[in-house]
Every structure is written in structure tokens, then in C-alpha cells.
Amino acid sequence: MKARRGTAPTSYFWLLITGAYFFVPLLATFLFSLKSNQTGKCCTAASYTWVLHQGDFWHTLKISLLLALETIVISLLIFVPTIYWVHLKVPRLRPVVAFLALIPFVVPPIVMVVGLLDVYRGTPSWFYAQPWGFLAAAYVILAFPYMFFSLDAGFRSIDVHTLTEASQSLGASWPTTLVKVILPNIRSAALAASFLTLAIVMGEFTIANLSAFSTFPRFIQAVNEAQAYPAAALTLMSFALTWGAMLSLLLVGRKRGTRAAVLTGAR
Amino acid sequence: MRSGRRRLNLAWLATIPFFAYTFLFLFLPAGSVLLGAFKGVHGGYTLGNVRVLFHHPYIDAYKTSIEVSLVTALLGGIIGLATAYAALREGTPKWVRSIITTFSGVAANFGGIPLAFAFIATLGTIGVMTQFLKDQLHIDLYAHGFTLFGKTGVEIVYLYFQLPLMILVIAPAIDGLRREWREAASNLGASSWQFWRYVGLPVLMPSILGSIILLFGNAFAAYATAYSLTSGTVSLVPILIGAYYTGNVLDNPHLAQALAFGMFVVLAAMMVAYIPLQRRAARWAK
Numbered sequence: 001m002k003a004r005r006g007t008a009p010t011s012y013f014w015l016l017i018t019g020a021y022f023f024v025p026l027l028a029t030f031l032f033s034l035k036s037n038q039t040g041k042c043c044t045a046a047s048y049t050w051v052l053h054q055g056d057f058w059h060t061l062k063i064s065l066l067l068a069l070e071t072i073v074i075s076l077l078i079f080v081p082t083i084y085w086v087h088l089k090v091p092r093l094r095p096v097v098a099f100l101a102l103i104p105f106v107v108p109p110i111v112m113v114v115g116l117l118d119v120y121r122g123t124p125s126w127f128y129a130q131p132w133g134f135l136a137a138a139y140v141i142l143a144f145p146y147m148f149f150s151l152d153a154g155f156r157s158i159d160v161h162t163l164t165e166a167s168q169s170l171g172a173s174w175p176t177t178l179v180k181v182i183l184p185n186i187r188s189a190a191l192a193a194s195f196l197t198l199a200i201v202m203g204e205f206t207i208a209n210l211s212a213f214s215t216f217p218r219f220i221q222a223v224n225e226a227q228a229y230p231a232a233a234l235t236l237m238s239f240a241l242t243w244g245a246m247l248s249l250l251l252v253g254r255k256r257g258t259r260a261a262v263l264t265g266a267r
Numbered sequence: 268m269r270s271g272r273r274r275l276n277l278a279w280l281a282t283i284p285f286f287a288y289t290f291l292f293l294f295l296p297a298g299s300v301l302l303g304a305f306k307g308v309h310g311g312y313t314l315g316n317v318r319v320l321f322h323h324p325y326i327d328a329y330k331t332s333i334e335v336s337l338v339t340a341l342l343g344g345i346i347g348l349a350t351a352y353a354a355l356r357e358g359t360p361k362w363v364r365s366i367i368t369t370f371s372g373v374a375a376n377f378g379g380i381p382l383a384f385a386f387i388a389t390l391g392t393i394g395v396m397t398q399f400l401k402d403q404l405h406i407d408l409y410a411h412g413f414t415l416f417g418k419t420g421v422e423i424v425y426l427y428f429q430l431p432l433m434i435l436v437i438a439p440a441i442d443g444l445r446r447e448w449r450e451a452a453s454n455l456g457a458s459s460w461q462f463w464r465y466v467g468l469p470v471l472m473p474s475i476l477g478s479i480i481l482l483f484g485n486a487f488a489a490y491a492t493a494y495s496l497t498s499g500t501v502s503l504v505p506i507l508i509g510a511y512y513t514g515n516v517l518d519n520p521h522l523a524q525a526l527a528f529g530m531f532v533v534l535a536a537m538m539v540a541y542i543p544l545q546r547r548a549a550r551w552a553k
Contacts, residue, residue, distance in 0.1 A: 011353035015363065018350040018430060022370060025385045025427065028395035032388035078285050085281035093282065099542075100289050105481065106534045107297055108488030110505040111527040114512060115296025118303065141292050196372075205379045205491035206505075210512055221380045221495060224387075232388045235381040242373050 026239070033232035047233035056219050057234075064216035067131055068201035071139040072194045078140070079147045080190065084182055087155045088164055094152075101148030104141050109206040112138060117211060131213045138207045143197040150196065154189020158182075199242045301531065303524035316525035324502060329529060332487055332504045335418060339425040340482035346426075347433025348475060354434075355441045368438060371431035378428045379491035386424045386496065390415045416497045424492055429482050436481060440474035473547035480541045484534050504530055 034043040037050075051057055086094050104112070116138055120128055127133035163185065167177040183190070205217040220238060224231045307313040319325060353359060354367040389396045392409060400406040414420060444467060452462040468475075490505035499506050504526055511523035 008353075008356065008358060010349075011356060011359055014346070014349040014353040015359075015367075018346060018367075021426070021430070022374060024396065025389045028389035029385045031395045078288055082282045082285040090282075097282070097285065100285075100293070102538070103289075103293055105484050105488070106531070106538050107293065108490065108505060108530060108534075110488070110490045110508050111300055111530060112293075112296055114508065114523065114527060115298075115300040116292070117512075118299045119295050137292050140288070199373070203377070203379050203381070205495075206509075209491075210509065217380050217491070220384070224380060224384050224495060228393075231384050235384045235388070238381040239377065239385075242377065247369075 026236075029232050029235050029239075033229060033236055035229050035232075037227070037229050047230040050227070050230045051223075051233050051237065054219075056214075056222075060214050060216045060219040063131060063214065064202055067136055067139060067215065068198045070132060070136045071143055071201050072197050074136065074140050075143045075147045075197060076190060076194070079151050079193075080183070080186070081178065083148070083151045083155050084160065084178060087160045098148060098152070101144045104144045109138075109142065109204070110210070112141065113207040113210045116207075131208075131215070134211060135208060135213050135215070138211075139197075139201050139204065142200055142204065142207075143193075146196040146200065147193045150189045150193035151186060154186035154192075157189075158185045195245045198245045202238070202241055202245075297531075300524050300527050303521050304528035306521050306524075308521065316521050317528065319522060320525055320529050325507070325526065325529075328502045328504045328507050328526075329533070331418060331502055333533065335422055335425065335503065336483045336486035339422050339429045339486045340479045342422075343426050343429030343433050343482050344475065344479040347430045347478075348437055348471075350430070351434040351437050351441055355438060357446070367434060371434040371438075374431035375428055375435055377431075378489070380495045382424060382427055383492050383495035386415060386420070386427070390420070390423070416500065418501055421493050421496060421501055421503075424496055425486050425489065428492075429486060432485060433478055433482060436478045437471075437474060440471055444470065473544045477541050477544040480537050480544070484537050487530070487534060487537075 031042065033047050034045070035041060035047075036044045037046060082097060086097055116134070120134060122128075127137075160182070163181050164177055167181040172181065203217055204215070205221065208215040208218050209221070216238070220231070220234050223234050304316055305312050305314065307315065320329070350367065354364050386394075388394055390408070391397065394415075397408055400408060415423070448466055448470075449462060452466055457465070488505065490503075490509060493501055493503055493506055494509060497506075499510060508523050508526050508530075511520065511526075
């Protein structure tokens with residue numbers, strides 16, 4: 001075995017295969033989106049202007065973005081204190097929390113929504129009939145695994161005990177320690193979890209569809225069924241949204257010199 | 268379960284919001300589905316719903332679902348592992364690594380409606396790739412029996428989120444493969460194959476198997492992508508359940524809950540296999 005100089009040929013092979021598989025559908029969707037709705041020929045931006053002139057586009061986009069924000073805030077409020085305490089005081093609970101946070105991988109959204117609709121059908125309409133109630137509650141559950149994995153990795157990468165003891169021996173209270181000492185140290189992990197959650201909420205279809213809330217993905221599906229070329233434009237916009245969320249995450253991380261931590265968290 | 272001592276130091280109280288939330292929005296709904304699976308149409312409890320699952324067409328839906336999940340988990344696992352290693356190993360430029368890990372972070376969350384349409388625009392009947400192959404290379408995919416709107420199509424599309432997920436979850440394990448191990452093996456005269464056979468793969472194996480199990484669950488639970496791609500014509504278990512609630516076939520709602528219960532059983536078995544593997548994989552982490 002020789003010392004490695006340059007890229008190995010097998011590496012080229014796998015990177016090219018995977019790269020092509022990742023790239024071709026994006027390129028094809030782009031070319032598709034430029035075709036004219038009347039002639040099916042290239043090239044026009046009509047599909048994009050069509051989308052931007054739909055009132056429902058802006059309306060559902062706003063609903064989904066607000067939903068994502070709400071989901072992120074609730075998830076962080078639930079997970080940051082929990083994981084902090086588990087790491088600091090009750091490490092033996094960590095497998096339990098990990099197991100519970102993993103369950104949403106085991107409970108598919110299609111099953112979850114059936115159960116949620118069944119349990120909460122009779123509840124007040126401010127909860128049941130509102131996306132901010134019912135749907136947000138379900139989305140927090142969807143965010144569980146991502147929140148846990150990111151934040152747990154974040155907490156594992158810092159020395160929770162030393163930081164807490166240092167903070168407290170300087171006279172800080174528990175809330176001060178959590179907000180001023182711990183939070184800045186797991187900021188990149190929390191951001192990573194937040195941007196992942198944003199991506200999930202902006203793409204979630206199953207639960208929104210079965211509980212009949214007008215979210216952005218349901219708007220995309222409605223266009224898919226009716227308008228082929230604008231649907232391609234909309235698909236790309238949706239991808240760009242996810243992509244933008246991740247890129248801004250990277251930029252925020254780089255400025256602070258925590259790029260590696262962000263990448264770890266982003267996984 | 269929890270000892271009195273831990274109750275006394277009150278530390279676990281801070282975890283109450285988490286456990287309360289889990290109970291309200293995870294256990295309660297799950298419990299209602301599980302109980303519903305064993306309820307009869309006219310009240311009372313029965314095994315009838317579950318027994319029906321072993322007959323046509325339900326058993327076929329399970330077979331299709333498991334097949335699609337298994338195929339995409341294995342293919343995604345193997346190609347993802349190879350790609351992750353290619354991107355992370357020494358000699359590969361750093362920017363390749365950044366691009367692959369960043370893109371995987373995004374693409375693992377691509378899915379559902381936009382993803383289905385991206386492939387319709389690529390490999391659908393008037394897709395760009397389909398047209399290109401037909402016009403330029405005279406290969407008419409659809410004349411040769413290919414269709415994107417069936418089981419194979421679903422598998423091709425699922426790989427788009429399976430592959431990046433594999434790259435994401437296996438990357439830490441690959442990073443954990445110490446450079447010194449490779450050098451030590453090399454100094455002792457081991458070939459590249461011998462390194463992988465006796466060091467690399469045994470160390471990575473729990474992580475690989477664990478990741479493939481995650482991928483399986485990921486595909487098994489997916490609904491939106493297949494729904495949008497095939498308009499609900501491919502009979503996967505989630506599609507069947509969805510049809511019960513969105514369509515007008517609610518003659519026995521408990522049958523849908525029984526179908527869901529069946530999914531629980533398959534996925535819970537996967538989880539049980541995952542946890543000890545995860546534990547073994549963690550051995551090499553530090």
C-alpha cells in the first residue's frame with residue numbers, strides 16, 4: 001500500500017456516479033421548468049412568473065414558514081433543558097431520551113396522523129382546527145430525532161460539567177448558566193437542528209394532507225396534478241428553499257469559526 | 268423503573284416537559300392506533316383485523332413495502348458507504364468533502380412531493396432524460412417496459428434520499444477509522460484488501476448495519492413520495508392506510524389501524540436490532 005497522493009481512481013468512480021445521480025434530476029427539472037406551457041419547447045421563464053402570481057403560493061408559503069418557526073421554538077424549549085440536565089445530572093436517562101426521540105423514526109407520519117386525528121378530534125377548535133395547534137404539535141414530534149441527534153452531539157462536544165461548575169462558582173444561577181454559558185456553546189448544534197427542522201416542515205406532506213391544512217407542500221401537489229411545467233419551477237423553488245436554509249447555516253457557522261461543529265451538527 | 272434516589276435529587280424534573288410532550292403527542296396517538304387495531308366494527312375486541320392482514324391484498328402490500336425498503340436500504344447503504352469513503356478519505360480534496368456532506372444534509376431532507384416531481388421531469392413519459400435517450404441515443408425506455416410510476420420507479424426515487432442519509436450517518440464512523448490503523452496495517456505488510464477484511468470492515472460493520480436499518484425504516488415509513496409519484500397506484504402499506512382515510516372506503520376503520528399495527532411490528536423489530544448495533548459502534552468513537 002502506497003502513501004496516498006491525490007485522489008484514488010475508485011474515489012473518482014463513486015463520486016462521479018453519485019454526483020451524476022444527485023445532479024441529473026436537478027438539471028432535468030430546471031430544463032423542464034423552462035419549457036413553454038403551450039408548445040412544450042425551450043426556453044421561457046413563464047412558469048416562474050406563473051407561480052409567483054399565484055396568491056396561494058404566497059399564502060401557503062407564509063403558513064409553512066410560520067409553522068416551521070413555531071416548531072423550532074417549541075422543540076428547542078423542550079430539548080435544550082432536557083438534554084442539558086440529562087448530560088449534567090442523569091446520564092443514565094440518556095438512553096431513555098434517545099430511545100423516545102428516535103421513536104418518530106419508528107412511528108411513520110401516516111400512522112401518527114391517524115392516531116393524532118383519533119385522539120384530538122374532540123378538542124377545542126383553537127387547537128384542532130388550526131395549523132398552529134394540531135399541525136405544529138405533530139411537527140414537533142417529527143423534529144424529535146433531528147433535535148436530539150444535533151443537540152446531543154453538541155452537548156457531547158462540550159464539557160458540560162466544567163462549564164456549569166465554573167459558571168456556578170462565579171455565582172450564576174441555573175437559568176443564567178443555561179442561557180449565558182451553555183447556550184452559546186451549543187449554538188451551532190441548535191442552529192443545525194433548527195435548519196433541519198425548517199427543511200422538514202417546509203417539505204412535510206403526509207400529516208398536512210390527511211388533516212387537510214393548506215401548507216406549502218400541498219400547494220405544490222395541487223400544481224403537480226394540474227400544471228406540469230410550473231410544477232417543475234415550483235419544485236426547484238422548494239429545493240432552493242431547503243438549500244438556502246442549509247447554506248445560511250454554514251455561513252453563520254463559518255463567521256464564528258465553528259464550521260466543523262456545524263458540519264457535525266448538520267449531519 | 269426510576270429509583271427513589273433519583274427522585275430525591277429532583278434532577279429528572281427538568282425532563283418533565285419532554286416526557287409530558289412525548290406522552291401527549293406520541294404515546295397517546297400510538298396507543299389509540301394500537302388499541303384500535305384490535306377493536307371490532309361493532310365494539311368489543313377481536314383478532315380479526317390482524318388476521319386479515321395475512322391475506323390478499325394486505326399481505327402483498329407488506330411484501331412490496333418490505334421489498335422496496337430492503338432494496339433501497341441495501342443499495343443506498345452500499346453506494347452511500349462507497350461515496351462517503353471516497354469523499355472522506357485522504358487525498359480527496361477538502362471541498363469535495365464539504366460539498367458531499369453539505370449536499371447530503373440537504374438531500375436527505377429532499378423528499379415527498381418536490382422529489383417525486385423532479386423525477387417525473389427527468390424520467391417521466393415526457394421527462395428530459397427520457398426524451399434525451401429517445402432522441403439522441405434511440406433508446407425508448409417506455410417501449411422497453413420501463414415505467415417510473417411503479418415499484419422500480421419508487422425505488423429509483425427513494426434512493427435520492429436514502430443515499431445522502433447513508434452518507435450522513437456513516438460519515439462519523441468513517442472519520443473514526445484511524446489513519447494510524449491503516450498505516451500500521453500497511454507497515455505490517457497488509458494489502459488494501461487485507462486492511463478492509465481484517466480491520467476496516469469489522470470496525471465499521473455495526474455502524475453499517477445500524478445505518479442500513481435506519482434506511483430501511485426511512486423507506487418503509489415514506490408515504491408522500493410514492494403517493495405523488497404513482498397517484499397511489501403502487502400498493503405500499505402507507506398508501507393503503509392513506510387510502511382508507513382520504514378515500515371513501517371506511518367500512519372498517521380498524522382495518523387501517525391493524526395495517527398500521529403491522530407497520531409498528533416490522534419497524535419495532537428493526538429498532539430492537541438497531542440499539543445493540545449502535546452500542547457496539549460507539550465502542551470505537553473515542
